[in-house]
Amino acid sequence: MAVFGTGTSRPLPGRGPSPGFRFTIYAILSIVLMFLDQRRNYLEHARYYLSAVAYPLQLAVNSPTAAWRWLEESLATREALRAENVQLRERERTLELRTLRFDALARENAELRGLRTALPPLVDHWLPAEVVNVDLNSLGQQRMLVNRGARNGVFKGQAVMDADGLLGQTLHVGPWSAEIILVTDPEHAVPVQITRTGLRTIAVGGGDAESLALPYLPANADVKPGDLLISSGLGGVFPEGYPVARVTEVRHDAVQPLAHIRATPLARVDRAREVMLVWFRDDHPAAPASASASANSESNSESKDLKNGNAALLPQRAPPKTPAAAPAATTAPAPSPAPAPGSPSAVARASGGAPAPSQERPQ
Amino acid sequence: MSARQPQPRGRMLLTALVGLILTVLPLPEWLAIARPAFLVLTVIYWSIAAPRAGGLALGFAAGLALDVFRGAVLGQHALALTTITYVAVREHQKIRSKPAFQQSLILFGALAVYEFIVFAIDGWSGHPVTTPLRWIHPLTGALVWPLAAAVLERSHGAGLRAPAD
Numbered sequence: 001m002a003v004f005g006t007g008t009s010r011p012l013p014g015r016g017p018s019p020g021f022r023f024t025i026y027a028i029l030s031i032v033l034m035f036l037d038q039r040r041n042y043l044e045h046a047r048y049y050l051s052a053v054a055y056p057l058q059l060a061v062n063s064p065t066a067a068w069r070w071l072e073e074s075l076a077t078r079e080a081l082r083a084e085n086v087q088l089r090e091r092e093r094t095l096e097l098r099t100l101r102f103d104a105l106a107r108e109n110a111e112l113r114g115l116r117t118a119l120p121p122l123v124d125h126w127l128p129a130e131v132v133n134v135d136l137n138s139l140g141q142q143r144m145l146v147n148r149g150a151r152n153g154v155f156k157g158q159a160v161m162d163a164d165g166l167l168g169q170t171l172h173v174g175p176w177s178a179e180i181i182l183v184t185d186p187e188h189a190v191p192v193q194i195t196r197t198g199l200r201t202i203a204v205g206g207g208d209a210e211s212l213a214l215p216y217l218p219a220n221a222d223v224k225p226g227d228l229l230i231s232s233g234l235g236g237v238f239p240e241g242y243p244v245a246r247v248t249e250v251r252h253d254a255v256q257p258l259a260h261i262r263a264t265p266l267a268r269v270d271r272a273r274e275v276m277l278v279w280f281r282d283d284h285p286a287a288p289a290s291a292s293a294s295a296n297s298e299s300n301s302e303s304k305d306l307k308n309g310n311a312a313l314l315p316q317r318a319p320p321k322t323p324a325a326a327p328a329a330t331t332a333p334a335p336s337p338a339p340a341p342g343s344p345s346a347v348a349r350a351s352g353g354a355p356a357p358s359q360e361r362p363q
Numbered sequence: 364m365s366a367r368q369p370q371p372r373g374r375m376l377l378t379a380l381v382g383l384i385l386t387v388l389p390l391p392e393w394l395a396i397a398r399p400a401f402l403v404l405t406v407i408y409w410s411i412a413a414p415r416a417g418g419l420a421l422g423f424a425a426g427l428a429l430d431v432f433r434g435a436v437l438g439q440h441a442l443a444l445t446t447i448t449y450v451a452v453r454e455h456q457k458i459r460s461k462p463a464f465q466q467s468l469i470l471f472g473a474l475a476v477y478e479f480i481v482f483a484i485d486g487w488s489g490h491p492v493t494t495p496l497r498w499i500h501p502l503t504g505a506l507v508w509p510l511a512a513a514v515l516e517r518s519h520g521a522g523l524r525a526p527a528d
């Protein structure tokens with residue numbers, strides 16, 4: 001204080017208090033702001049309005065890109081459009097065929113589960129959103145801005161997908177825009193399951209557009225390049241069964257107790273123009289654990305737990321199992337044919353059909 | 364002096380806005396890493412060129428804007444930017460009288476301090492970014508400084524060389 005207040009050997013003859021005094025005020029103000037923002041989410045409202053203020057500028061920055069897209073679209077030739085149309089129609093037919101089969105499968109599944117009727121679709125509704133081309137990232141971050149916000153019903157911690165897989169979740173929501181934290185962000189973690197073995201673990205973002213890491217698997221875990229990772233539905237944000245990534249690299253270091261495993265996201269993280277904000281049906285067994293989601297929403301992505309590091313999506317307590325939800329537990333894959341021997345944690349993961357999530361915590 | 368020459372408040376805001384736009388303009392990744400902190404350079408320029416025009420307030424506001432745009436902890440960039448703005452306002456005469464090369468060196472130091480404060484708060488708030496790449500932009504900032512200062516000088520005429528007192 002004394003240093004700031006009296007240190008100016010040449011007092012500036014301007015108006016008002018000395019720069020030292022003003023600096024002290026501003027510094028204290030910033031520190032108070034940081035505490036309020038960090039400790040509890042007191043400033044979520046302030047952020048909401050600030051993002052509303054920032055949005056016009058972000059749109060202005062985006063406008064050249066938007067203009068270019070518009071130009072591209074409006075100058076598309078008749079031939080190109082026709083070709084695209086044919087292609088889309090073909091695709092639609094393929095998807096329709098697959099859907100026909102899907103209905104039959106859903107019925108069959110319901111019969112197998114002993115349910116009287118087939119389950120309603122998991123996705124309640126979804127909203128397309130366009131990516132606003134603004135650089136939000138500090139170094140290593142993987143974030144993006146989309147042009148839908150609270151006015152469109154978007155909420156914090158909502159799942160975002162594209163046609164190929166999970167993309168991320170909403171982090172800050174403004175009135176007309178929302179910031180999305182991508183699955184590849186180092187502060188994002190998504191609980192996943194390896195389809196081939198049923199092994200569950202957590203995929204943490206790798207910090208660039210092409211990689212996720214599986215840092216919590218022991219060196220002898222049964223993982224191979226090419227394995228598909230799907231969401232396991234434990235985190236409270238993403239429902240069970242959506243594709244997330246494919247394993248690309250498995251390295252065993254004789255010295256390290258944990259394997260070094262990398263995966264590539266299936267969603268086109270760096271080329272996405274349009275994304276889907278998805279609302280899920282709460283009463284569906286595959287829905288994200290909603291009962292605990294509300295209790296956990298605070299700690300979901302915002303409050304960074306210092307001790308756990310990436311607290312964003314650590315597994316949480318399973319919802320109380322109602323009879324209706326019980327069949328969901330049985331859908332967890334059968335015990336892995338070759339559970340990794342010698343590793344108690346891996347055995348615990350693989351052998352319990354639907355193990356208590358507390359066992360899933362990274363060692 | 365300050366009585367005769369009106370404070371360039373309007374230009375300060377305008378150039379700060381341009382600086383902010385340059386900061387959030389989407390660039391290819393390798394270029395984005397080396398992108399100088401244009402807004403920070405602008406704020407430093409004004410606190411040297413017009414130390415009485417409220418550089419600290421501008422620094423605080425610009426820092427908050429950066430916090431909002433970067434999704435950082437509110438107050439993080441604000442604190443870092445007010446700190447180096449304060450130093451720049453205090454030492455504006457010394458910095459102003461230096462040749463361009465030495466100014467660049469000083470700017471490098473200031474930007475490194477800025478980055479260090481941001482880095483420290485990152486660590487404290489639980490999302491440490493440990494890649495050494497984050498130390499590139501003080502370097503590019505210092506390299507760009509003579510050019511940026513020249514452009515900003517043109518924007519208001521008086522410039523760094525004009526005697527302020």
